[in-house]
Amino acid sequence: MLEARLSQTLLLKKVVDALKEIIAQGTLDCSDNGLELQSMDNSHVSLVALSLASDCFEKFHCDRNVSLxxxxxxxxxxxxxxxxxxxxxxxxxxxxxxxxLSFESDGKERTADYELKLLNLDQDHMEIPKKDYTCYIQLPSSEFARICRDMSMFDESLTIACSSKGIRFSAKGDLGTANIQLNAGTAMDVSIEVQEPVTQSFAGRYLNTFTKATPLADRVKLYLSEERPLLVEYPIEDYGHIRYYLAPKVNEPDF
Amino acid sequence: MLEARLSQTLLLKKVVDALKEIIAQGTLDCSDNGLELQSMDNSHVSLVALSLASDCFEKFHCDRNVSLxxxxxxxxxxxxxxxxxxxxxxxxxxxxxxxxLSFESDGKERTADYELKLLNLDQDHMEIPKKDYTCYIQLPSSEFARICRDMSMFDESLTIACSSKGIRFSAKGDLGTANIQLNAGTAMDVSIEVQEPVTQSFAGRYLNTFTKATPLADRVKLYLSEERPLLVEYPIEDYGHIRYYLAPKVNEPDF
Amino acid sequence: MLEARLSQTLLLKKVVDALKEIIAQGTLDCSDNGLELQSMDNSHVSLVALSLASDCFEKFHCDRNVSLxxxxxxxxxxxxxxxxxxxxxxxxxxxxxxxxLSFESDGKERTADYELKLLNLDQDHMEIPKKDYTCYIQLPSSEFARICRDMSMFDESLTIACSSKGIRFSAKGDLGTANIQLNAGTAMDVSIEVQEPVTQSFAGRYLNTFTKATPLADRVKLYLSEERPLLVEYPIEDYGHIRYYLAPKVNEPDF
Known part of the structure; x- marks a missing residue:
């Protein structure tokens, strides 16, 4: 049996808004530790993983594991x-x-109960290896969302080049070319840790979908390594995160 | 001849916004007492009645009855x-x-005159009997609008159950079920007077259309009785009201 | 070679917003004096002319004339x-x-470079004679935008009648008739100079397109004369202007 109470619905709204654009359906695994959800996106290209610890909740009770x-x-x-x-x-x-789901207004003058039917979904839980990445970037989540949106006007593909000097986003299409350079510094608080420079291209529309999680966190973390999927992580306060994984595009030679 | 002047166009905007979604055309009956309009909605299911007393106007002159x-x-x-x-x-x-219609800005620097052609409409004025109702509810009009909107996501039909304990709105559809309970109390200022409990179902889309009148009044009044149409009333300050009448759905047994 | 720097992108945004609705493509003529663009609209009915002096820019360098x-x-x-x-x-x-186009945020933490391909466009530069007009009106640009929008609900044609008493905009269509009268005065600060009264009709949808320039200037200038195109001018501070020219409709007699 599961019973979990949040003092504010806002957090749950943000979490579901971050998930529902990328996956239509998903299985929420509930255990004594909290809630987990992992799923490939609707077109089986990217992977999303939610983790929310039990101490995120005002009250959390889950005596047996339940899958929803x-x-x-x-x-x-x-x-x-x-x-x-x-x-x-x-x-x-x-x-x-x-x-x-039961909602209570302050003072309990208004209560609303909703029952939702559950689905029987095939589960394909993958173990994601926790290797180290050679580039680690932190930047304001709103800035990342804006860059993904702007670049997608130019091309469906977005290139991220990360070096100790900074991070460069670029796109090239019929309209022309676009380059945005962020330098590590104080005003915008971009932090960059680079062991080895990386340049990779990604499908912009997946990145755009990931940015639906922007309201969850002021800052987003990007992890890159050669020949590994990009990891885009939105922390949920100290209680967990939403992580998105996206494989880089294989660069085809220009003829 | 009719000549009626309002010091602010805002009230007239709100009245017409409340009417124009539910009826495409209507006859405004003007007399020395003020303005009245009564009409079935476009699909002849619900009835709307506007009443606006002459003292609502800064200046009101109507020596002979006029129908517009x-x-x-x-x-x-x-x-x-x-x-x-x-x-x-x-x-x-x-x-x-x-x-x-003549509009004057403050200081009269800007004047705008509009002439609208009138229509010849069949009139079917009904006498609405002023019987007593067994349930009388007052609640914030914005709360009523929100409930009607939320419920209509679940089903086209909305059930209102009114007892001395409170008022319950419910809907049941493919998505699941929804129940919203309002208890009489102070925070939201819901007042409930019940001689006999009533449970009735209504077509949600008509209720949603009625709520276009929400800007007219902070509070809406609901009147219910067994086997009588629901009356939804939006008072217009002390000068009149817009009333909507909607017959309950005949409950068919579930097989 | 051209190199021109504005301390704020906002002005350029407003200029392009004012142009892009009326012309899809245009040739920007750059010289030591500044920037000029002149073009017929997409349907070759109205004419738009932009002029921006070099001292509008924080830095302006153009050693040879360039057409973009x-x-x-x-x-x-x-x-x-x-x-x-x-x-x-x-x-x-x-x-x-x-x-x-290179954009720099304050503090240069973020730089963005965009390259746009240029087009080879036929140029049809017209010399516009600077005759005097018999009516000259200044009014708030937002008021002019609103009048054009309101009138276009009534008819595709808008009549402007200008006399020493004031300026009257009118339209007549299936819905009815509309008349808006502006009197010279202080509250809205409408100024009218009339040597000879003029009454002319114009295609409202062009006027509506001109009002995309509203954010550029608080006040718009209208110049009218019998049998001459209307000139609608939005000044760009002290540095230039966008001018729109539109020929009046030839009045056909009503049968």
């Missing part, structure tokens, strides 16, 4: 019905067929 | 051209073919 | 990628095939 097959668009609709500052309680029995 | 067949979408377009704080004067001659 | 064939939609996209308070430097070599 969620339709994230439906969950998003239910969350739209709640005020951001409502308290929310998530409940599910063992081997559940539905999940209950 | 209005196209409300056109009237809405004209009102969009006016500032909310413009003064507006409505004029029509006896047996009119057109109506004139 | 610009796709204004593309330029608008690039400018959307810049912050309004970024500094921008425009560069082009002699006989250029591309133009470079």
């Amino acid at each position: 097959g969620l339709d994230l668009k439906s969950l998003g609709k239910v969350l739209k019905c709640a005020n951001s500052d409502d308290a929310v309680t998530i409940k599910a029995v063992d081997r559940p067929e539905k999940i209950t | 067949g209005l196209d409300l979408k056109s009237l809405g377009k004209v009102l969009k051209c006016a500032n909310s704080d413009d003064a507006v004067t409505i004029k029509a001659v006896d047996r009119p073919e057109k109506i004139t | 064939g610009l796709d204004l939609k593309s330029l608008g996209k690039v400018l959307k990628c810049a912050n309004s308070d970024d500094a921008v430097t425009i560069k082009a070599v002699d006989r250029p095939e591309k133009i470079t």
Whole structure:
């Protein structure tokens, strides 16, 4: 049985907004430690992983592990019905067929209960190796979102070049070329740690989808290494994170 | 002849916004007492009735009764051209073919006159019996609008259950079920008077259309009785009201 | 070679927004004096002329005249990628095939470079005679924009009647008629100079397009004379202007 209570619905809204654009459905694995969700995106190119520790919740009780097959668009609709500052309680029995979300306004004058049907989803949980990366960048999440949006006007492909001097985003298309250079420094607080420079290209539309998580965190972390997927991590305060993984494009020679 | 002047166009904007979604055309009956309009909605399911007393106006002169067949979408377009704080004067001659709306900005530096052609509409004025209702609820109009909107995501039908304990709105559809409970109390100022509990279902899309009147009044009044149409009333200060009537759905047994 | 630097991108954004709706492509003529662009609109009915003096720029260097064939939609996209308070430097070599726009944030932590391909456009530079006009009106640009928008709901044609008493805008269509009268005065600061009264009709959709320049100037200047095109001028501080010219409609007799 699961019973988890958040004092504010806002966090749950942000988490579901960050997930629902990239995956239509996903299985939330609930255990004594908290909540986990891992899934390939709808087109099986990128991977998203959510982790939320039990101490993120005002109250958390999960005596047996429960897996909840969620339709994230439906969950998003239910969350739209709640005020951001409502308290929310998530409940599910063992081997559940539905999940209950209960919202309470301050003073309890208004209570709203929603029951959502659960789905039977195939699970393909992958073990993601925790290797080291050769480049580690931290930058404001809103700046990263803006760069991904701007670059995607030029080309479907975005190149990230990371060196100790800074990080350069570039795109080249019919319109022309675009280059944005961020230097490590104080005003915008960009931090860059580079053991070995990396230059990789990615499909911009996946990066754009990842940036739906922007409201979750002021700063986003990028991890890059040669021939490894990019890791884009949005920390959720001290309680967990949403991580997105995206393999680089294989560069084809220009003829 | 009719000549009616409001010191602020805002009220007229709100009234027309509340009407134009539910009825395309309507006949405004003008008499010495003020203005009245009554009409079935476009699909002849619900009824809307406007009443605006002459003392709502800064100046009101109507020596003979005049009926004005209005196209409300056109009237809405004209009102969009006016500032909310413009003064507006409505004029029509006896047996009119057109109506004139004159807007004056403060200081009269800007004046705008619009003439709208009138329509010949069949009138089907109904006498609405003023029976007592067994449930009377007052709640914030924005809260009622939100509930109608939220419920309509779940099902086209919305059930209202009213008892001395409170009022419960519920909907059940493919997505799941939704229940919102409002308890009489102070924070949101919900007041409930119940002689006999009532549970009725209504077509949500009509309720949603009624809530276009939300800007007219901070609080909305709901009146329910078994086997009688729901009355949703938005008071217009002390000068009148817009009332919407909607028959409950006949409950079919679930097989 | 051209090198021109503005301390704020905002001005360039406003200029391109004012042009890109009315002309898809245009040739920017750069000389030691500054920048000029002149073009018929996409449907060859109205004429637009931009003039921006070199002292508008923080730094301006143009040793040989350069003509830049610009796709204004593309330029608008690039400018959307810049912050309004970024500094921008425009560069082009002699006989250029591309133009470079470089944006720098305050503190230079972020730099962005965009290269746009140039177009080979036929040039049809017209000499516009600087005759005197018999009516000269100044009014708030936002008021002019609003009048053009409101009138276009009534008819595709808008009539401007200018006399020493004031200026009257009118339209007549299926919906009814609309008249807006502005009197010279202080509250809105409308100034009118009339040697000879003029009444002319214009295609409202061109006037609406001209008002895309509204953010450039608080006040717009209208110049009218019998049998001459209307001139709508938006000054760009003390550095230049955007001028739009539109021929009046030939009045056909009503049968």
